[in-house]
Amino acid sequence: xxxxxxxxxxxxxxxxxxxxxxxxxxxFQATTMFWYRQFPKKSLMLMATSNEGSKATYEQGVEKDxxxxxxxxxxxxxxxxxxxxxxxxxxxxxxxxRSQGNQPQHFGDGTRLSIL
Amino acid sequence: xxxxxxxxxxxxxxxxxxxxMNCSYKTSINNLQWYRQNSGRGLVHLILIRSNEREKHxxxxxxxxxxSKKSSSLLITASRAADTASYFCATAGGGGNKLTFGTGTQxxxxx
Numbered sequence: 001x002x003x004x005x006x007x008x009x010x011x012x013x014x015x016x017x018x019x020x021x022x023x024x025x026x027x028f029q030a031t032t033m034f035w036y037r038q039f040p041k042k043s044l045m046l047m048a049t050s051n052e053g054s055k056a057t058y059e060q061g062v063e064k065d066x067x068x069x070x071x072x073x074x075x076x077x078x079x080x081x082x083x084x085x086x087x088x089x090x091x092x093x094x095x096x097x098r099s100q101g102n103q104p105q106h107f108g109d110g111t112r113l114s115i116l
Numbered sequence: 117x118x119x120x121x122x123x124x125x126x127x128x129x130x131x132x133x134x135x136x137m138n139c140s141y142k143t144s145i146n147n148l149q150w151y152r153q154n155s156g157r158g159l160v161h162l163i164l165i166r167s168n169e170r171e172k173h174x175x176x177x178x179x180x181x182x183x184s185k186k187s188s189s190l191l192i193t194a195s196r197a198a199d200t201a202s203y204f205c206a207t208a209g210g211g212g213n214k215l216t217f218g219t220g221t222q223x224x225x226x227x
Contacts, residue, residue: 004158006158032213034213034214034215041222042219042220043204043217043218043219043220044159044204044217045217046214046215046216046217049214091156093158093159095159095215097213100213101146101213102146102147102164102166102208103164103213104149104161104164105149105159105161105206105213105215106161107151107158107159107160107161108158109157109158110156110157110158112156
């Protein structure tokens, strides 16, 4: 079964709305989680690394004030797309690994965000 | 971070045939991983191969790694229609779990 749960799976909302996406590790504690964005038929682009108890590390070109990340517990990271606009429409995916080192990532099922 | 390249971008084969996908990357790595993604879903981990390994098998999957050429291949033998999906390689370097994904191969297996 799934070890990382992502919610909601789909969001459709009006321009200017802020949208929160949750990513939970179900049976392990994750000090680090990752947030990706994926455009249709394209690969995953890492947006940021979510660190439990400290600030997220954002990749170059990703606006930290636009994409707010909170990792308040060892099993939950949230991504909030603030004042979303149509160009923010995309597929957002989170992942987490059980531990550091040579470990695979476990991915959530993704969130399809559509801004009208 | 720069993405790796995968080829082919798209591959269409008949059920029962083998499918080979290739991945090239640019930086030194700790490990290379292959993932599968069904349309509109998250990624599923297939195989992780460490930088000191050259080949790894899992069921119908065979992965090779050539660190001198900075390349890897994924072979799916005796393909099935259910193997239709996008396949991505991803590299991990440094001390953490941060992944850099390749461009992906869209595989279609026809009956």
